[in-house]
Each structure stands twice: as structure tokens, then as C-alpha cells.
Amino acid sequence: MTDSQVTPSFRLAYVPGVTPTKWVRIWNERLPDVPLTLVPVSPGEAFELLRGGGADAGFVRLPVDRTDLSAIPLYTETTVVVIPKDHVIAAVDEVTAGDLADETVLHPLDDTLPWESLSGKTSLPGKAANERPATTADAIELVAAGIGVLVVPQSLARLHHRKDLTYRPLTEAPESRVALSWPEDATTDLVEDFIGIVRGRTVNSSRGRTQTPPAASAADQSKRKSPDKGAARRKPTAGKPTGKPTGKTGKPAGKSGKSARGGSGGSGGASKGGKRGKPGRRS
Numbered sequence: 001m002t003d004s005q006v007t008p009s010f011r012l013a014y015v016p017g018v019t020p021t022k023w024v025r026i027w028n029e030r031l032p033d034v035p036l037t038l039v040p041v042s043p044g045e046a047f048e049l050l051r052g053g054g055a056d057a058g059f060v061r062l063p064v065d066r067t068d069l070s071a072i073p074l075y076t077e078t079t080v081v082v083i084p085k086d087h088v089i090a091a092v093d094e095v096t097a098g099d100l101a102d103e104t105v106l107h108p109l110d111d112t113l114p115w116e117s118l119s120g121k122t123s124l125p126g127k128a129a130n131e132r133p134a135t136t137a138d139a140i141e142l143v144a145a146g147i148g149v150l151v152v153p154q155s156l157a158r159l160h161h162r163k164d165l166t167y168r169p170l171t172e173a174p175e176s177r178v179a180l181s182w183p184e185d186a187t188t189d190l191v192e193d194f195i196g197i198v199r200g201r202t203v204n205s206s207r208g209r210t211q212t213p214p215a216a217s218a219a220d221q222s223k224r225k226s227p228d229k230g231a232a233r234r235k236p237t238a239g240k241p242t243g244k245p246t247g248k249t250g251k252p253a254g255k256s257g258k259s260a261r262g263g264s265g266g267s268g269g270a271s272k273g274g275k276r277g278k279p280g281r282r283s
Contacts, residue, residue, distance in 0.1 A: 011037045012036055012058065012059075015046055015058075016156060016159055027197055051068065056188065057194055076177045077176045078153070079173040079176070082143050082160075089168060094169050095171070103149050104148030106139040106148045107133075113152070136150070144164055
């Protein structure tokens with residue numbers, strides 16, 4: 001099978017917390033002949049997957065190394081603190097970093113929040129745990145066990161939802177930004193198509209690739225070229241009056257239907273034959 005005979009496909013990677021359902025649905029509507037395969041990947045492995053050709057594009061969390069990868073920032077997530085439902089913090093609507101000063105704040109190894117400051121030290125609020133959990137999922141289990149609290153993007157708190165846990169927005173904390181990324185030297189037509197979908201372009205947008213509209217049928221072309229026969233029937237026929245009937249002089253006839261010569265109104269307007277006089281003498 002030659003390259004030209006290979007059925008095109010598109011592989012889309014996504015990190016935990018990102019829900020690509022909406023964009024996948026639009027893709028299937030616009031390109032039904034090109035199957036899209038979802039590739040779940042951890043945040044730490046996403047960039048190597050793209051570089052290695054394991055996916056054509058992917059939803060990742062910033063920052064992105066722009067040396068060989070392109071990226072389009074999409075949205076910024078709210079940062080929240082995950083706590084047990086019976087925790088004292090659950091009584092408030094919003095939490096500040098100072099409210100966590102006496103709390104053990106877990107810091108999983110796969111954390112994507114940019115806590116590190118310019119000095120290279122973490123600015124994580126609260127008290128650090130003795131060990132860092134391997135994953136966010138492991139940290140959630142520790143929160144449920146009462147070991148500490150966890151600060152994550154809101155989508156991850158929803159992803160790992162448990163009935164015995166809740167979360168509250170955390171101010172004075174870094175935020176996670178989600179972006180669409182792909183290898184810069186592999187910006188294919190299909191990648192351009194997906195970029196257009198993510199950016200909300202319509203099918204007929206002038207930017208990116210667009211679908212070629214179907215050719216007009218012969219019947220449609222004939223219909224556009226044929227003159228309007230009805231218009232010819234509506235055209236006045238030569239020689240027929242198009243307005244009110246007129247007399248011999250060309251002036252409109254009176255309401256009584258008499259011609260201008262036999263009109264009855266006005267002095268001097270009647271002819272001699274129209275005068276009323278004495279009856280003639282009998283012979």
C-alpha cells in the first residue's frame with residue numbers, strides 16, 4: 001500500500017483535567033472521513049509524546065518549550081484547595097494562602113502549578129509534608145485520610161471528585177493555563193483543521209483549510225441561466241392600452257362614458273347639434 005492509499009487519521013493527546021469532547025464532536029461533523037483518536041497522557045510525558053510523533057497535537061499545560069513546539073494558549077483555570085467536607089475551611093466561600101499557614105499542603109510530583117519562584121524555591125503555602133506523593137490521585141487519597149490538603153487546578157479537583165471531599169477557590173496562588181500544542185515542523189493540513197476548530201472558525205473561514213463547496217448541479221446551472229418566462233407573460237402587449245380608456249382626442253373619457261365631443265358640462269362646451277330650442281314647424 002502506497003502513502004497515497006493510507007487512510008488519513010488524527011491523534012489528539014490530552015492531559016488529565018482537559019475535556020476535549022466539544023472539539024472532537026465538531027471534528028467528526030466536519031471531517032467524518034478522518035477518524036480522530038484520543039491519547040490520554042500525563043503532564044510530564046505529553047511533550048515527549050508530541051516530539052516523538054505519538055500524537056499530531058495535544059492539549060497540554062503551559063509552559064511549553066517553544067524551541068520545537070508551537071502552542072496556542074486557550075484558557076486559564078481557577079486554582080482550588082481540596083479539603084475534607086468536615087474541614088473548618090469548608091465553612092468559607094474563598095480561601096487565601098494565609099488561611100493555609102497551619103495546614104500540611106501536599107505537593108505531588110506531577111503537580112503542574114508553577115509554584116517555583118525566581119530563586120528556585122517553592123512558594124507553596126502551609127507546611128510541607130514529609131514526602132511528596134507520586135501523583136495527584138495519590139494526594140487525593142491522603143486528603144481523604146486527613147493527612148493534609150491539596151492545591152490543584154479546578155478541573156483536577158472535579159476529575160478526582162469524592163463524596164467525602166470538597167474544594168474552595170484559593171486566591172494568591174499561581175494558575176494553570178491550558179494550551180494546544182504540536183511539533184512546529186509537523187504543522188500538517190489536519191493540524192491546521194484542528195486549530196481552526198479550537199479557535200472557533202467556521203467551515204467557510206478564509207483562514208486555514210476550508211471544505212470545497214459542492215459543484216452546482218446541471219439543473220441548478222440551467223435554472224440560473226434560463227430567463228424568467230413569467231416576466232415575458234407579464235410584459236404589456238404592443239398596441240394595447242395600459243391605462244384608462246381614452247376618447248378620440250386622446251383625453252380620458254368622462255365618467256358617463258360620453259366622448260369629449262358629446263360632453264355636457266360647461267358653457268360653450270356643447271356643439272350646435274346639442275342646443276335645445278323650439279320644436280320645428282310642421283309642414
